[in-house]
Amino acid sequence: MTAMLEAGWSPEQGRRIVSRPLPGRIRSSVDAIVAARLNAAYAYPPPAACPDTAPAARPCQTALADHRPVREALAYRALAECAGCGLPGCAPGENLCPTCLNWPLCRCCTGPTPRRAHPDSDGRCTTCATASTRRLEGTSA
Numbered sequence: 001m002t003a004m005l006e007a008g009w010s011p012e013q014g015r016r017i018v019s020r021p022l023p024g025r026i027r028s029s030v031d032a033i034v035a036a037r038l039n040a041a042y043a044y045p046p047p048a049a050c051p052d053t054a055p056a057a058r059p060c061q062t063a064l065a066d067h068r069p070v071r072e073a074l075a076y077r078a079l080a081e082c083a084g085c086g087l088p089g090c091a092p093g094e095n096l097c098p099t100c101l102n103w104p105l106c107r108c109c110t111g112p113t114p115r116r117a118h119p120d121s122d123g124r125c126t127t128c129a130t131a132s133t134r135r136l137e138g139t140s141a
Contacts, residue, residue, distance in 0.1 A: 001038060008046040017041050023086030033086050040088050091118075 001014050017037050022030065080090045084100035091098050098116030106117045106125035115125035122129070 004038065004042050004046070007042070009041070010046075013047060014038075023081070023084065025085055027085055027087075036088060037081075 001018075004014055005011065018034055020037070022033060026033070081088055082090055082097035082100055083095045085097060087097055087099075089097055091101055091103070094101060098118075101116075103116035103119055104123065105114045106128055107123040108128040109115050109125060115127060117123050117125045
C-alpha cells in the first residue's frame, strides 16, 4: 500500500480496494485475496484524481462514478475478479474464470499448471494457439 500511495493513489482508493466484499467461496486466505487485489491495482496507474479544489467542495470518487457512462465504467475494469472464486482473470465476456466455468485443460500446455482452453476451441488455450502460429526464429519455409 505504501508504494501505491507514493505512486499517487489516494488512501480512499486503497481503502476501497481492500474493503471490497470477499467472494462467496474462498480457496485461499483473505490476506492472499487482499494482496492480489493490491498487486493488480498497482499494475495500473492511479485513477484520475479530482481537481484539487477546496477539500469540502471536492466530490468523492463514488459521486464521480455515478455520472460516468456504463460503457466507460465497464471499459476500466482493472480488478475484474471471478464472481465464483475471487481470483483475477475472468474469461472474456464472463464474470467467472475459466476454472469456475469448468473449461477443459489445454492439451498442449506443459508444466504443473496448464491453462484452460475455451470449449469451442481446438483444445488449445489462446497462448498455445498463438505460439504455434508464430514461426520459430531461424527457421526457413
